[in-house]
Amino acid sequence: MESQYFNFQELCTITALPSQTIIEIVDHGIIEPEGSDPESWLFNTRMVSVTRKAIRLHNDLEIEWSGIALAISLLEELEEIRHENQQLKAQLNRFIVG
């Protein structure tokens, strides 16, 4: 299987973003790579997709980075809660139906 991790340069390449933008996204805690400085940063595939989402929200909805950090963490929370809700509903159904 292909490597599931990217270094800083690779993330810039695959997202076609300038390094400064990536640094800004990391500075805002929108993604949290392993490693302490840009040279040693490692990003996983989930971070790639979060980066893309951040850029889309930034461009499409004209949201500042700090707002994006908030929006993304709320969206993640929402997704978790929806998922949990779905699980609990499925379990509840097994209890009350049949």
Added chain:
Amino acid sequence: MEFKDYYKILSVAEDADSKAIKTAYRKLARKYHPDVSGHQEAEEKFKEVTEAYEVLKDPEKRAQYDEFRKYGEPSSGREDGRYRSRQFEGDSSGFSGFSDFFSSIFGGAGPSGRPQGQSYGFTSQQAFDQRGQDIETDMPIFLEDTLTDTTKTLSYQLPHREADGHTREINRTLNVKIPAGVANGERIRLKGQGGQGIGSAPNGDLYLRIRLVPHPLFDVEAHNLIITVPLAPWEAALGASIEVPTLTGKIKLTIPANSQTGQRLRIKGKGLVRKQGHGDLYAVLKVVMPDTADDQIKTQWQQLADSAAFDPRKEWRK
């Protein structure tokens, strides 16, 4: 070709000023943005709204559109269709997938400016080296298939650039190795299996989003599985040894005497595969009543009722 009423799409009056148009656009863009909205047709709606705003925010384009709307044809007689050949530049909304209707009035492929590699599935047509588009697609996986490494056949659509420069979707089939222990929502990257690179640039990548298919018997909680076990009242009262299905076969489970509905029994190591070891299977007990009772059974329940000093609602009487 379908006529698009951009005013209607943005829900603004024909004489709305630019501020009202911007406000309407922002509101709808937030509502339908595919990253934010749970709306089924969010992506289509968002494209439509963005297209409408692209036209109405620009006084020149708006005037041209108004003329078309009124007289039913693009104003090509005027200044030799100078808008037709113009590409829109520097716009950040980033969609090149505007409608035929849009192209028929304004020409071009729409605005450019979105960094490439974004994932709505739109492509731009620049004639220089450009890394191929990354593609994201859902990969449904049965729970049983997550226990060991497994190979799945995947079909997906890929934008393909023809010799004439046009891009169309082609179907691609691929055998993909899914490692044991994948979790719901996990993404697997397949390098170079995305959109074709332009010029000497490399292909994009394919990302598989793992979706665990709901199982008829088991629910998933992280790496643990949950199975609801129906019990007869006497099994719950007296205890029992029953057979319980797992993902890999069946096991014997001892139900202790005086078990309750909702009680969880842990069956170690029979859950999903983790990076190290296995999760557990939880049997959740559910006492069920028989559908019918004949006279003899009723007599026996009555005897039980008379002899058991049990008040299930004693909490209410405190």
